[in-house]
Amino acid sequence: MTTGTLEIAVQDLHGITAAAAGGADRVEICTALALGGLTPSVGFVTAAVEQGLPVHVLIRCREGHFEFTEQERALMIADLRAALRCGVSGVVVGATTGGAIDRRFVAEVREMAAAVEVTFHRAFDTLADRARALEELIALGVDRVLTSGGANIAADAREELSGLVEVADGRIQLMAAGGITSANVRAVAATGVDAVHASAKTMISDTLPIGLGTLAGAGQSQRAITSEAEVRALRAALDAR
Secondary structure (H helix, E strand, O other), X not given: OOOOEEEEEEOOHHHHHHHHHHOOOXXXXXXXXXXXXXXXXXXXXXXXXXXXXXXXXXXXXXXXXXXXXXXXXXXXXXXXXXXXXXXXXXXXXXXXXXXXXXXXHHHHHHHHOOOOEEEEOHXXXXXXXXXXXXXXXXXXXXXXXXXXXXXXXXXXXHXXXXXXXXXXXXXXXXXXXXXXXXXXXXXXXXOOOOEEEEXXXXXXXXXXXXXXXXXXXXXXXXXXXXXXXXXXXXXXXXXXX
């Protein structure tokens, strides 16, 4: 049975406030959610921890695939050390090699983060043999896996999620992610996952007087923020089960 645990992915201080007010159990903090999330600044991590809600920090040094160079791994380990010094409750990592779990990297993270929870992120969904990957993560001592069941939208992979729950058999937590909203969260939770992960975002209008980059042109645009109302709706839908 699912515990009804609700994790909200946030990328700014407003998001933490909205998640807490809406009834989230914890937050995963990052930047660049539109890219799948990247490592946040130490300042943001520190401020997030001070808010009081359990904070799990994403450690991912760049966008794109999950096969990292030695330099990239070293950078993520440095970011991990910094996050641990800030007093986070958990870290969220993921790396692959040759189409399988990067066991060496995950083992190093697990050893360093001995006092906090370790979640393996959606790099898991890029793997062809997810049942085998789950067994490897269990053996490595990972606490939780974030997964959409290999689909873009978790609600489209409910059968796969149910199968992974059976494989896990209580030995590791499964947290569903990927397009989860208050409209579909109950169906996803019914697969038996231990938790659900959502961004609960809404779009607001914004205006830039000058262009700042290829994805930040001058003029009116929109940007995503965490919706307290959507967090509340997610919480209510889970509690109604």
